Amino acid sequence: MGREALRSEEELLQLVRQRLAEAVSYRSRVVHNSDACRLVFSEADRLPGLIVDRYNDVFTLQVLTQAWAAPERKQAIIAGLKEIACAENIVERAMLAFANWNSCRRWNPGWFWAARVARLHDERR
Numbered sequence: 001m002g003r004e005a006l007r008s009e010e011e012l013l014q015l016v017r018q019r020l021a022e023a024v025s026y027r028s029r030v031v032h033n034s035d036a037c038r039l040v041f042s043e044a045d046r047l048p049g050l051i052v053d054r055y056n057d058v059f060t061l062q063v064l065t066q067a068w069a070a071p072e073r074k075q076a077i078i079a080g081l082k083e084i085a086c087a088e089n090i091v092e093r094a095m096l097a098f099a100n101w102n103s104c105r106r107w108n109p110g111w112f113w114a115a116r117v118a119r120l121h122d123e124r125r
Contacts, residue, residue: 009072016080020040020047020077020084022046024039024084035055035056036053036056037053038052039052039053039054050063050065052077054085059087059089059091061077061090061091062093
């Protein structure tokens with residue numbers, strides 16, 4: 001993810017948080033009059049294999065490499081999105097064919113943090 005080797009997992013997670021913040025900041029400057037955008041675009045935001053889209057108050061997280069499939073890394077990404085982008089609802093967009101192809105054994109797609117979606121669903125009944 002950079003020219004120099006990272007010395008620890010903590011250093012990697014700090015770098016991910018920094019790059020998430022840069023991606024969110026950039027999109028806030030260039031995206032106007034829209035409640036939908038690609039918030040993180042993989043290599044373009046120096047986060048290879050990670051895509052985050054925003055649709056109103058729902059964020060989708062797409063992991064395209066085994067490196068991001070580790071639960072602690074996903075949780076760090078989720079925590080960063082919650083803090084930096086004020087994400088209320090985060091859903092993983094799972095590509096099972098990709099997961100099988102890449103042998104992602106720990107693949108566990110689904111809702112990460114969606115308390116508000118559950119409330120909205122109940123209110124609409």
